[in-house]
Amino acid sequence: MMKADIIVLGGGPGGYLAAERAGAAGKKVVLIEKNALGGTCLNEGCIPSKALLNSAKIFQHAKEGAVFGVLTEDIKLDTEQVINHKNQVVNALVSGVCAMMDANGVHVVSEFGYVEGKTEEGFVVKAGAETYSADTLILASGSVPVIPPIPGLKEGVADGTVWTNREALDATKLPEKLVVIGGGVIGLEMASYYAMSGVNVTIVEMMDKIAGPMEREVSDILLRAYRRKGVKFKLGCKVTGVTPEGVLYEKNGEEKLEEADQILCAIGRRPYTENMGLENLGLEMNRSAVVTDDHLRTNVDGVYAVGDINGKVMLAHTAYREAEVAVNNILGKEDRMDYSTIPSVIYTDPEVAGVGESEESAEKKGMKVRSVSLSMNYSGRYLAEVQQGDGICKLIVNEEDNTVVGVHMIGSYASEIILAAELMITSHKTVPELQKLVFPHPTVGEIIRETLFL
Ligand code: FAD
Ligand code: NAI
Numbered sequence: 001m002m003k004a005d006i007i008v009l010g011g012g013p014g015g016y017l018a019a020e021r022a023g024a025a026g027k028k029v030v031l032i033e034k035n036a037l038g039g040t041c042l043n044e045g046c047i048p049s050k051a052l053l054n055s056a057k058i059f060q061h062a063k064e065g066a067v068f069g070v071l072t073e074d075i076k077l078d079t080e081q082v083i084n085h086k087n088q089v090v091n092a093l094v095s096g097v098c099a100m101m102d103a104n105g106v107h108v109v110s111e112f113g114y115v116e117g118k119t120e121e122g123f124v125v126k127a128g129a130e131t132y133s134a135d136t137l138i139l140a141s142g143s144v145p146v147i148p149p150i151p152g153l154k155e156g157v158a159d160g161t162v163w164t165n166r167e168a169l170d171a172t173k174l175p176e177k178l179v180v181i182g183g184g185v186i187g188l189e190m191a192s193y194y195a196m197s198g199v200n201v202t203i204v205e206m207m208d209k210i211a212g213p214m215e216r217e218v219s220d221i222l223l224r225a226y227r228r229k230g231v232k233f234k235l236g237c238k239v240t241g242v243t244p245e246g247v248l249y250e251k252n253g254e255e256k257l258e259e260a261d262q263i264l265c266a267i268g269r270r271p272y273t274e275n276m277g278l279e280n281l282g283l284e285m286n287r288s289a290v291v292t293d294d295h296l297r298t299n300v301d302g303v304y305a306v307g308d309i310n311g312k313v314m315l316a317h318t319a320y321r322e323a324e325v326a327v328n329n330i331l332g333k334e335d336r337m338d339y340s341t342i343p344s345v346i347y348t349d350p351e352v353a354g355v356g357e358s359e360e361s362a363e364k365k366g367m368k369v370r371s372v373s374l375s376m377n378y379s380g381r382y383l384a385e386v387q388q389g390d391g392i393c394k395l396i397v398n399e400e401d402n403t404v405v406g407v408h409m410i411g412s413y414a415s416e417i418i419l420a421a422e423l424m425i426t427s428h429k430t431v432p433e434l435q436k437l438v439f440p441h442p443t444v445g446e447i448i449r450e451t452l453f454l
Contacts, residue, residue: 001121001124001131001132001133002030002107002130002131002132002133003028003121003122003132003133003134004028004029004030004107004132004133004134005022005027005028005029005134005135005136006018006019006022006027006028006029006030006134006136006137006138006330007029007030007032007113007123007125007132007133007134007136007137007138008022008029008030008031008032008138008140009032009113009115009125009137009138009139009140009141009276010032010033010039010113010139010140010141010142010307010309011031011032011033011037011038011039011097011108011140012038012039012040012041012042012140012142012307012308012316012319013038013039013041013042013307013316013319013320013323014039014140014142014306014307014308014309014319014320014322014323015031015033015039015138015140015306015307015323016031016037016038016039016097016100016101017319017320017323017324018138018140018304018306018323018324018326018327019031019101019104019106020100020101020104020106021323021324021327022138022327022330022331023101023104023105023106024104025327025331027330027331028105028107029104029105029106029107030106030107030109030125030132030134031101031106031107031108031109032109032111032112032113032125032127032132033108033109033110034110034111034112034113036094037094037097037098037101037108038090038093038094038097039142040142040143040308041316041319042090042093042094042097043090043094044165044166044169045165045316046316047089047090047093048086048089048090048169049165049169049186049189049190049193049347050347051085051086051089051090052082052086052169052193053189053192053193053196053347053348053349055077055082055085055086056077056082056192056193056194056196056197057196057349059075059077059196059197060196060229060349062075063075064387067387068387077197077198079171079172079173079174079197080172083170083171083172086169109127109128109130109132111127111128111130112127112128112276113125113126113127113276114126114127114276114277115137115276115277115278115280115281116131116277116280117277117280117281118281118300119133121133122134122135122136122302123135123136123137123281123302123303125137125277135302136302136303136304136330137281137302137303137304138303138304138305138306138323138326138327138330139278139290139298139303139304139305139306139309140305140306140307140309140319140323141271141272141273141276141309142271142272142307142308142309143269143270143271143272143308143309143311143314144269144270144272145157145164145165145265145266145267145268145269146267146268146269146270147164147265148267150239150240150241150242151240151241151242152241152242152243153239153241153242153265156242156263156265157265161263162242162263162264162265163262163263163264163265164264164265164266165186165190165264165266168190168194168264169190174194174197174198174199175194175199175260175261175262176199176200176261177199177200177201177202177259177260177261177262178191178194178199178200178201178202178260178261178262178263178264179201179202179203179204179246179247179258179259179260179262179263179264180201180202180203180204180263180264180266181204181239181247181263181264181265181266181267182203182204182205182265182266182267182268183203183204183205183207183209183210183211183233183235184205184210184211184212184266184267184268185211185346186266187203187205187264187266188203188210188211188222188226188346188348189346189347189348190264190266191203191226191231192226192229192231192348192349195226195229195230195231196229196349200230201230201231201232202231202232202233202234202258202260203226203231203232203233203234204234204237204239204247204249204258205233205234205235205236205237206236206237206238206239207235207236208235208236209223209235210222210223210226210233210235211346211352213344213358214344214346214352214354214358214408215354215358215359215360215394215408216360217373217392217394217408218352218354218392218394218408218409218410221390221391221392221410222346222348222350222352222410224390225348225349225350225388225390225410226348228388234249234251234258236251237249237250237251237256238250238251239267240255242263243257245257245259245260246258246259246260246263247260247263269308269314270287270288270289270311271288271289271290271308271309271310271311272288272308272309273285273288273289273290273309274288278290281298281300281303282299282300283298283299283300283303283305284298284299286311287311288311289309289310289311289312290305290309290310290311291310292304292305292306292310292312294325294336294337294338295325295326295329295335295336295337296310296322296325296326296329296337297326297329304326304329304330306319306322306323306325306326307319307322307323310322312339313339313342315342315344317342317343318339318342321337321342322337325337340356341355341356341422341425341426342355343355343418343419343421343422345414345415345418347415350386350389350391350410350411350412350414351409351410351411351412351413351414351415352409352410352414353408353409353410353414353415353417353418353421354406354407354408354409354418355406355407355418355421355422355425356396356404356405356406356407356421356422356425357369357396357405357406358396358406358408359371359396359406361406362396362398362405362406367398367400367405368398368399368400369396369397369398369399369405369406370396370397370399371394371395371396371397372394372395372397372451372454373392373393373394373395373451374392374393374394374447374450374451374454375389375390375391375392376389376390376391376392376393376409376410376411376412376444376447377389377391378447378450379442379443379444379446379447379450380441380442380446381442381443381444381446382411382412382413382444382447384442385412386411386412389411389412391409391410391411391412391414392409392410392411393407393408393409393411393447393448393450393451394407394408394409394451395407395448395451395452395454396408397431401428401430402430402431402432403425403428403429403430403431404421404424404425404431404434404452405425406425407421407422407424407425407448409421409447411444411447412444413443413444413445416445417444417445417447417448420445420448421448424448431452434452435449435452435453437449
């Protein structure tokens with residue numbers, strides 16, 4: 001049995017960052033990963049989806065270039081090269097993670113890890129032919145797509161006729177008509193890629209709005225932008241079945257068929273915690289999620305759970321910060337996770353980004369807030385670069401102390417600007433104090449400055 005200080009189970013953003021930080025601090029770390037390092041994020045999530053979206057965006061913008069004085073003819077999308085480029089980006093980043101593990105002395109084991117339990121040797125994990133033990137265990141096994149028991153759906157996913165994100169990110173042949181089940185983040189990002197690539201796309205969503213928790217005003221603008229791109233929506237329609245002809249959905253008690261030659265299932269993800277021996281630890285669970293506190297500790301002394309496995313905020317940047325918090329606490333440095341200002345971004349065209357309170361969430365907390373919004377067209381840079389801009393910047397201000405508690409944006413560069421908004425919120429500065437910030441000109445970010453003066 002090989003003895004380590006820390007065993008990390010899972011090599012996605014949560015696991016590899018925890019391993020790197022602990023290794024850098026001089027701990028003997030074993031990182032067990034059954035697939036490629038980088039997890040969902042690098043291999044079949046954040047990064048490949050952004051690579052594909054960028055290709056489709058270049059294609060779309062080239063087609064619309066005339067308004068900017070760029071005339072092009074006979075533009076084609078080479079989907080083989082789109083996927084090649086995506087794979088090159090993924091490979092480069094995965095190699096970077098491997099190098100980072102080497103540089104920090106992390107022992108990487110490319111096997112499936114099974115937790116056997118706790119003995120006098122510490123926590124024992126079997127991986128391939130070897131067994132490892134350590135006094136500290138960091139669980140970071142991530143998440144998997146939710147596939148509910150809808151007739152035809154599980155079977156379709158199992159035989160590959162229904163896509164999940166994995167297949168949708170690897171298709172070199174474009175379908176003619178794609179039906180996406182779920183108008184959440186994955187559904188919207190993938191619909192954006194396929195629609196901009198020329199595919200006829202319909203999204204079937206059971207709620208009456210897209211992008212679930214997103215501010216209503218922002219989600220309505222996004223819906224209009226998608227419709228302009230030709231994406232069709234069946235809102236308030238619950239999918240009840242999948243057949244060789246397409247997707248069956250129910251609206252007002254009536255069952256209808258939306259024909260498809262390809263279906264993508266994107267109705268959420270759940271923590272991946274089964275069949276890896278976690279029950280041998282006596283962990284407190286909430287359905288499939290491992291319950292953690294704000295130090296990322298579980299109920300079992302010495303066991304931490306970071307990233308999607310705890311089901312709190314299933315985003316890569318949350319996993320990074322949780323990994324840091326867990327490792328700092330393991331190293332004896334007090335650190336706590338704050339979930340209140342984690343930015344969320346949808347990388348569509350236009351981009352959507354938000355941080356902090358929405359009008360609805362502030363209201364629920366009994367906060368007295370006012371909201372101010374401004375069209376992105378007040379930014380000179382935005383106007384110069386965007387053809388059909390109905391983007392907005394919306395600030396939620398706490399009436400009691402005149403501080404900004406939420407920022408929500410839709411429009412180009414929103415994903416890059418939102419960090420500034422997060423800094424504004426966490427600085428707890430008042431609006432008059434924030435008005436003194438000097439923004440570079442011309443940038444789309446200046447819209448925040450303009451909105452602060454409303
Ligand atoms: P994961 O990245 O899922 O990694 C877990 C790893 O553990 C996997 O590699 C798995 O193979 C391994 N593993 C599990 N069990 C075992 C075992 N028993 N033994 C060995 N290895 C094991 N988030 C963002 O912040 N921004 C985005 O733009 C974004 N886009 C996304 C797009 C898509 C299509 C998807 C699906 C997700 C996206 N996400 C995005 C979410 C993001 O990918 C996850 O939040 C993030 O990957 C979670 O990191 P993690 O380390 O917890 O888990
Ligand atoms: P999601 O929770 O964002 O959206 C799922 C949608 O499916 C919801 O709107 C829901 O109402 C709908 N739905 C559920 N059952 C349905 C049914 N029977 N019929 C019709 N609609 C139904 O989940 P999604 O899109 O799968 O993404 C999973 C997670 O991946 C996200 O929550 C996020 O954590 C992560 N992610 C993050 C991204 C980012 O940060 N940009 C990008 C992609 C994924």
